[in-house]
Amino acid sequence: MSVDVHADIERIFEEVARRNPGEAEFHQAVREVLSSLGAVLDKHPEYRRMKMIERICEPERQIIFRVPWQDDHGRVHINRGFRVEFNSALGPYKGGLRFHPSVNLGIVKFLGFEQIFKNALTGMPIGGGKGGADFDPKGRSDAEIMRFCQSFMTELYRHLGEYTDVPAGDIGVGGREIGYMFGQYKRITNRYESGVLTGKGLSWGGARVRPEATGYGLVFFVAEMLAARGESLRGRTVVVSGSGNVAVYAVEKAQQQGARVLACSDSSGYVVDEDGIDVALLRQVKEVERARLSAYAERAPRARHVSTGAGGASVWDVPCEVALPCATQNELDRDAAEQLVRNGCLLVAEGANMPTTVAAVQVLREAGVAFGPGKAANAGGVATSALEMQQNASRDSWTFEHSEQRLAEIMRDIHARCFEAAEEYGGPGDYVLGANCAGFVRVADAMHDLGLI
Numbered sequence: 458m459s460v461d462v463h464a465d466i467e468r469i470f471e472e473v474a475r476r477n478p479g480e481a482e483f484h485q486a487v488r489e490v491l492s493s494l495g496a497v498l499d500k501h502p503e504y505r506r507m508k509m510i511e512r513i514c515e516p517e518r519q520i521i522f523r524v525p526w527q528d529d530h531g532r533v534h535i536n537r538g539f540r541v542e543f544n545s546a547l548g549p550y551k552g553g554l555r556f557h558p559s560v561n562l563g564i565v566k567f568l569g570f571e572q573i574f575k576n577a578l579t580g581m582p583i584g585g586g587k588g589g590a591d592f593d594p595k596g597r598s599d600a601e602i603m604r605f606c607q608s609f610m611t612e613l614y615r616h617l618g619e620y621t622d623v624p625a626g627d628i629g630v631g632g633r634e635i636g637y638m639f640g641q642y643k644r645i646t647n648r649y650e651s652g653v654l655t656g657k658g659l660s661w662g663g664a665r666v667r668p669e670a671t672g673y674g675l676v677f678f679v680a681e682m683l684a685a686r687g688e689s690l691r692g693r694t695v696v697v698s699g700s701g702n703v704a705v706y707a708v709e710k711a712q713q714q715g716a717r718v719l720a721c722s723d724s725s726g727y728v729v730d731e732d733g734i735d736v737a738l739l740r741q742v743k744e745v746e747r748a749r750l751s752a753y754a755e756r757a758p759r760a761r762h763v764s765t766g767a768g769g770a771s772v773w774d775v776p777c778e779v780a781l782p783c784a785t786q787n788e789l790d791r792d793a794a795e796q797l798v799r800n801g802c803l804l805v806a807e808g809a810n811m812p813t814t815v816a817a818v819q820v821l822r823e824a825g826v827a828f829g830p831g832k833a834a835n836a837g838g839v840a841t842s843a844l845e846m847q848q849n850a851s852r853d854s855w856t857f858e859h860s861e862q863r864l865a866e867i868m869r870d871i872h873a874r875c876f877e878a879a880e881e882y883g884g885p886g887d888y889v890l891g892a893n894c895a896g897f898v899r900v901a902d903a904m905h906d907l908g909l910i
C-alpha cells in the first residue's frame with residue numbers, strides 16, 4: 458500500500474474514534490476492516506475522492522428509545538432499545554436484534570457495521586443494520602418476555618417494513634421473541650406483512666433451515682476451508698463455545714460431517730463429553746428447559762462440567778483440531794489462542810460476531826492456523842433470512858432439502874469470493890483480507906452508482 462493511502466486510512470480511523478468516543482467494540486470492528494482496505498484504495502482512487510470509507514463508517518440512521526414494561530409482580534422496569542440502520546445501498550436494512558444486559562450503542566454499531574459487509578458477501582439484496590436492548594431475558598417468565606417484546610415493538614414498528622428494515626434474532630432473541638414482536642407489529646399496523654421479520658415460526662411465514670442456518674453454514678464454510686487445503690472434517694476433534702442457536706447447529710452439522718465434537722459452553726462454564734456432545738440432550742437442556750449447561754453434565758454418562766468463574770478455566774483449554782467460537786464478542790483472547798496453538802489446533806472459524814480479539818487473531822496468523830472471520834463464516838444465518846424474505850414475497854415455502862442445498866451453495870460462493878479477493882488484493886489464503894475487500898467493494902460500487910448518499 459502506498460504511503461499516502463496508509464496515512465489516509467490512519468486519519469479516517471482516528472476521526473471515527475474521535476467522533477464515536479468510548480465505543481471500544483465499534484472502534485475494533487472499524488479498525489479490522491480498515492486494516493484490509495489499503496490495496497483496495499490503491500486500485501480504486503475514486504473511492505478516496507468520494508470519501509467512501511468515511512461514508513460507510515457513518516450510520517445512515519440511529520434510533521434509541523425507551524422500553525417500559527412491567528414484571529409479573531407489577532414492578533416497573535425501563536430498558537433502552539436501539540436500532541442502527543447502517544447502510545441500505547444493497548437493500549433494506551437487515552440484521553438481528555440482541556437482548557442482553559451488555560447491549561449499548563457501541564455494541565450495536567459494531568454489529569451493524571459488520572453486518573454491512575457480511576450481507577454484501579452473501580451476494581443477496583440486503584443492506585446492514587442491527588438492534589436490540591439492554592434487557593436481560595434470563596429467569597424471566599414467558600409473560601414478562603411477551604410484555605417486553607410488545608413494548609419494544611410498540612416503538613420500533615414505525616421504523617420497520619419489508620422494504621425498509623427487516624430485523625431477525627441474535628443473542629437472547631429466538632423464535633419465541635420474534636413471534637411476540639411479529640404479533641405486535643401485525644396488531645399495530647393491521648398488515649400481515651410476513652417479510653418484516655425473519656426467523657418466524659413455520660406455520661406463520663417462517664422458512665425451513667433458518668433456525669439451523671448459521672451453525673450449518675459455519676460448518677459448510679469450514680468444510681470449504683479444509684477442502685482448499687486438501688482436508689476434511691471427518692475424524693477431526695472440534696470444540697464449540699456457546700450453547701445457543703448458533704452453537705447447537707454447528708455441533709449437529711459437524712457431527713453429520715464425521716467430526717467428534719468434544720465440548721461446548723455457556724457463560725457459566727463448559728462441558729466436556731468424551732462420547733461427543735449429545736445434541737438432543739443439549740437442546741432439551743438449553744431450548745426446552747432454558748436451564749444451565751451444568752444440567753447437561755448431570756445427565757450425560759461420560760460428561761463433566763467445569764465452571765469458568767474466577768479460576769481462569771476456559772473451553773479453549775480442551776484440546777481440539779478445529780475451534781468454533783459461537784458465543785459472543787472477544788471471547789477468544791490471546792491466552793486462549795496460545796493454548797489452542799499449543800494443543801495443535803489447525804483451524805478457527807467464527808460462528809459468533811467478532812469473538813476473536815485482535816491479539817488472538819495475530820497469534821493464530823503467526824502460527825499458521827487457518828482463520829475464518831465471522832462476516833464470512835457465519836453469514837449463512839442472514840443469507841437464509843434473505844431466502845425467507847424471498848419465500849414470503851412469493852408466498853412460497855421450500856422443502857428442507859432445497860433450502861439446505863441453497864445454503865450450501867451460498868456458503869461455497871462466499872468462500873470462493875473471499876478466496877479470490879484474497880488473491881486479488883495480495884494475501885492468498887488470508888480470509889480476513891478477502892472478506893473485507895470483497896464485501897467493501899460490493900457496497901462501495903453500489904454507493905458509487907446511487908450518487909452521493
Ligand code: NDP
Pocket residue numbers: 553626627628629630671699700701702703704722723724725783784785786788808809810835836838839
Ligand atoms: P443465543 O442467545 O442463542 O446463545 C448465546 C450463547 O452464547 C449462550 O450459550 C450464551 O450463554 C453465550 N453467551 C452470550 N453472551 C455471553 C457472554 N457475555 N459470555 C459468555 N457466554 C455468552 O445466541 P446466538 O447463538 O444466536 O448467537 C451467538 C453468537 O452468534 C452471537 O455473537 C451472535 O451475534 C452471532 N450470530 C448469530 C446469528 C443468528 O442467526 N442467531 C447469525 C450470525 C451470528 P448464556 O446462556 O449463559 O448467556
Ligand code: 2IT
Pocket residue numbers: 551552553554572575623624625626627655810835836838839840842
Ligand atoms: O449476526 C447476524 O448475522 C444475525 N444475527 C442474523 C441476522 C439476520 O437478519 O438474519
